[in-house]
Amino acid sequence: MSKCFSFTASRDWFYRYWFAKSGLRSVSTSLGDGTVMQCWVPKIRKPSKPNLVLVHGFGANAMWQYAEALHHFTPRFNVYVPDLIFFGRSYTSRPDRTESFQARCLMRLMDLQGVNRMCMVGISYGGFVAYSMAVQYPQALDRLVLCCTGVCLEEKDLKEGLFPVKSLEEAKLVLMPQTPDKLRELMRVSFVRPATGVPSFFLTDFIKVMCSEYVEEKGELIQEILKDRNLSSLPKIRQPTLLVWGEQDQIFPLELGHRLKRHIGDSAELVVIKNAGHAVNLEKPKEFIKHLKLFLL
Secondary structure, three states, X not given: OOOOOOHHHHHHHHHHHHHHHOOEEEEEEEEEOOEEEEEEEEOOOOXXXXXXXXXXXXXXXXXXXXXHHHHHHOOOOEEEEEOOOOOOOOEEOOOOOOHHXXXXXXXXXXXXXOOOOEEEEEEOHHHHHHHHHHHHOOOOEEEEEEEOOOOOOOXXXXXXXXXXXXXXXXXXXXXXXXXXXXXXXXXXXXXXXXXXOOOHHHHHHHHHHHOOOOHHHHHHHHHHHHOOOOHHHOOOOOOOEEEEEEOOOOOOOHHHHHHHHHHHOOOEEEEEEOOOOOOHHHHOHHHHHHHHHHHHO
16 A cells, blocks of 8 residues: 555645645746745735735645645735745755745745735744744734744753753754654654554655655754854844744743743734644644634734
8 A cells, every 4th residue: 555655645636736726826936046936826916915924834845734724814815825945846056044044035035926015924943934034024024923933942942951852963853754753753742642553654655755855954954043042142023923832832842932922022922722732733723723813814
């Protein structure tokens, strides 16, 4: 069975069908300098609608992370769902691995789509990029949602035991699993109630389809977000911001949510979802979407 059928590829095909049925089309855009970004964009963009950009984190591609939310927002927004650099079909030949570079690429992509003002949702690593967008292009972002985004972490947090992993190398092995056991470990730290009893051939299939490309480059992205990071050097943002956190997040613990709320100040609101971990958008999708709709609409 495992040799003739790929559950992951089939699921990916279904999500492509669902995105197309929801009024989006996939486009590939060259940004110059050897950089290409893939993005789901509206088949028909309506100037009367506000724009909403949904930015994914590590793990499966953007479609898997936002499929549940899509139909809630396409009637009211022009929705854009990009693949960040080294995810999906986006890549660059440039050596820059910072989230500020990702943000510049994303802003360039939006400019080429004729989008100069937008609301943005960023999940985990996508929130690092969204935060950098808010810093670099404050006039472009109207509202910002950061979901389980440890943007205020400090390099010393790793040494002081805030995270379940003890080193950068261990973090890479968990966040970019290359074996069924490491994928199971990622599931354990991402969900309060992870799926159990999943056959190894299903996990191997997922790794082959979703986790086998740009492994070294993604490791460099992880290394960059931890490098020389201090809260005192993190710029403050002024856009109305919603922080959504899983109460039992093990990857970016809730302490980082409270820390970020204090750092941003009165323009930020923190919502904590109970019985949820880091993958709160997948574990508690109805609650996640409810809070997004209340804030964005």
